[in-house]
Amino acid sequence: MSNIDRDIDRRRRAVCMQLLGGLAGIALGGSARARPSVDEAAKVFRLDGAGVTYAFGVNKDGQLQSLYWGSALAPEDRFPTPVPVWENSSNETSTVVTPHEFPGFGGGVTMEPSLKVTFPDGVRDLVLKHVDHRVEGDRIVIRLKDVSRAVHVTLTYAMDAATGILARSAVVENRTGNWIQVDQLAAASLNLPYGDDYRLSYLTGRWAGEFALQTHDIVPGSIVIESRKGVTSHQANPWIAISRGNTEEESGPVWFGALGWSGSWRIHVDMESLGNIRATAGYNPFDFAYRLKPGESLASPVFHAGYSEEGFGGASRLFHRYQREKILPGAPAPKVRPVLYNSWEATLFSVDEAGQTALAEKAASIGVERFVMDDGWFGARNDDKAGLGDWVVNRKKFPNGLAPLIRRVRELGMEFGLWVEPEMVNPDSDLYRAHPDWVIHFQGRPRSEARNQLVLNLARKDVYEHLLAMLDRLLKDHDIAFLKWDHNRAWSEPGWPQVAPAEQQRLYVAYVQNLYKLLAELRRRHPNVEIESCASGGGRVDLGIMALTDQVWTSDNTDPLDRLLIQDGFTRAYTPQIMMAWVTEAPNFVNKRVTSLEYRFLSAMQGGLGIGANLNHWKEADFATAKRLVAEYKATRKTVLQGNLYRLVSPQHRSGRSATLSVAQDGSQAVLFAFLHASGMRDPLPRIQLRGLDPKRTYALRAIAGTAAPRTPRQASGAYWMGHGVQVVLAGDFQAAAFVLDAAAGPALAIPG
Structure with missing residues (x-):
């Protein structure tokens, strides 16, 4: 052997x-x-x-x-x-x-x-x-x-x-x-x-x-x-x-x-x-x-x-x-997800110390707990055509390195995170010029590019050791709490010319096992660093990668209405604990749909809450709305992320409305999200009958956003909320409401007539 x-x-x-x-x-x-x-x-x-x-x-x-x-x-x-x-x-x-x-x-x-x-x-x-x-x-x-x-x-x-x-x-x-x-x-x-x-x-x-x-x-x-x-x-x-x-x-x-x-x-x-x-x-x-x-x-x-x-x-x-x-890492009690801000939509590749610092200060003002700088901070990375693989700080953009930005982020009370795509390389990079044989390829055959990049052959021992050393050094040299680990293309020409022809198809197994080993070793050396699995959105979500990463990027599509459908499908298989959901710009880049900031927040608050909007475009009222809803999320996220999820009304089959309820494991709290996608002809909305509550406990109803119908009791038994339900007042298109039900001590109270 x-x-x-x-x-x-x-x-x-x-x-x-x-x-x-x-x-x-x-x-x-x-x-x-x-x-x-x-x-x-x-x-x-x-x-x-x-x-x-x-x-x-x-x-x-x-x-x-x-x-x-x-x-x-x-x-x-x-x-x-x-x-x-x-x-x-x-x-x-x-x-x-x-x-x-x-x-x-x-x-x-x-x-x-x-x-x-x-x-x-x-x-x-x-x-x-x-x-x-x-x-x-x-x-x-x-x-x-x-x-x-x-x-x-x-x-x-x-x-x-x-x-x-x-x-x-x-x-x-x-x-x-x-x-x-x-x-x-x-x-x-x-x-x-x-x-x-x-x-x-x-x-x-x-x-x-x-x-x-x-x-x-x-x-x-x-x-x-x-x-x-x-x-x-x-x-x-x-x-x-x-x-x-x-x-x-x-x-x-x-x-x-x-x-x-x-x-x-x-x-x-x-x-x-x-x-x-x-x-x-x-x-x-x-x-x-x-x-x-x-x-x-x-x-x-x-x-x-x-x-x-x-x-x-x-x-x-x-x-x-x-x-x-x-x-999940941290099982049986993984940490709840911190509220995250990511700079990608605000700056794209045009990152620098002053611009990122300004965004960090705005993010901190609304209660963000983790600031993440995305692509563009390294090598000759001014677009997606060059620099991938050269994981050294771009000194034209950051003359003093990353330390001043990280220090300011930490002073603002936030953790610092960074985007990386370690498994990929641009042909226009120092790494590829030095090691063109390090990519997956067939000898003497064309090398198909996607997003102007090729896939490094992580099955190779030298590639594995290079990536481990590079990432280890990056984490040792900087106060980094989080890596957004991206993977922006599929394989092509799956060859491994450095081994015998009969051994080359081991690539399919050896690559993934070395990926797992790399993530496990980084976590061992840096136990406080958390990692997100991202692959142009939700292209690498499975129970293998989930054992070694703390959260996943669900989709690049952040349109809040589309996300309701994506999140409904996601939660059929996977826990909201790892499902990242961002509040981004309106109109949304995917389909140009315009929605309110509150609607975008309520859609995203059903998973790990992130904010990716360009805060430089926000008005004072936007910051006030965001600060209020971030605080509400922090008060309810353990229930949302780690509670029992009930899909009360599914958005499948182009449903005109949808609703979810998350109930804390001990039954002490429940969080209801209700959405009206489109209304017409003064159609009435049915009451939403809740599930999973303790029928003998009293739950007080409080609105996060939106209102319940007149004469809705302020508190009632779990049996009442499940049997009678909640009538939510919604009218128009792309409307949303959210409520918290907190259990009171003692037996259920009678409902006033």
């Missing part, structure tokens, strides 16, 4: 074990551990947690077979040894129609396999059989092996006690005397029994239109959701939800899951010939060929899957909790 191979393999194992350990091995808030159990006589494995049971077993052919995934079964309920499904015909053999947990491509398998390999002699047949198993704390570990060749697969199942969410992953090991090539590797295959009313929901999009919710009937055939871009992508996100025909926002079954991987990925959903449903998630097999030398192994990403009986709302609240308490 070469030094490069050995280093990559070591990192991969370390990151995988770190993720699995962090995601599945920590008890939540002192809660009981999940209950894995093994019925040795029946060869059945079972995991129970938070009202969910997952069961599978070893059938008579020695293969792992799915048995059950759904609401919790009684502890005394027992499954018999699984029996392969009888063949339907010679075209639907038992091997094809049996619900396998982790099928290899071989032995007659024609459904989507979890693992496909090629041997040096051209054989591509792999039949995996159970070898042994063990229980380790809250997880079950299964070992499989091919029927004749020394290819071993280790599967890990770990269920979270607090949410019932199952983390699954696989490691394939080459114990043969020669190389093998992994052509396809999934984290898991998940099975659901026959049903004629399954529906699939997933998220698609584009730049400025991320997290668009799609829902379709599952019919015979396959649905493929994927990214081939080397990054998670805007076009699709690695999250799915499978529901039934009777499932609604707050009722009915939902099976859901997301892949923790920030490179090319694929989720493959099938309805097979007998109507069973199978979902397989892992590396994208497109252009994938990972050669393992004897003794080497390859770990899959982790797939996190859950079940809820409380509809899409219940599913997302479970997943939000899991992310906050098991995934």
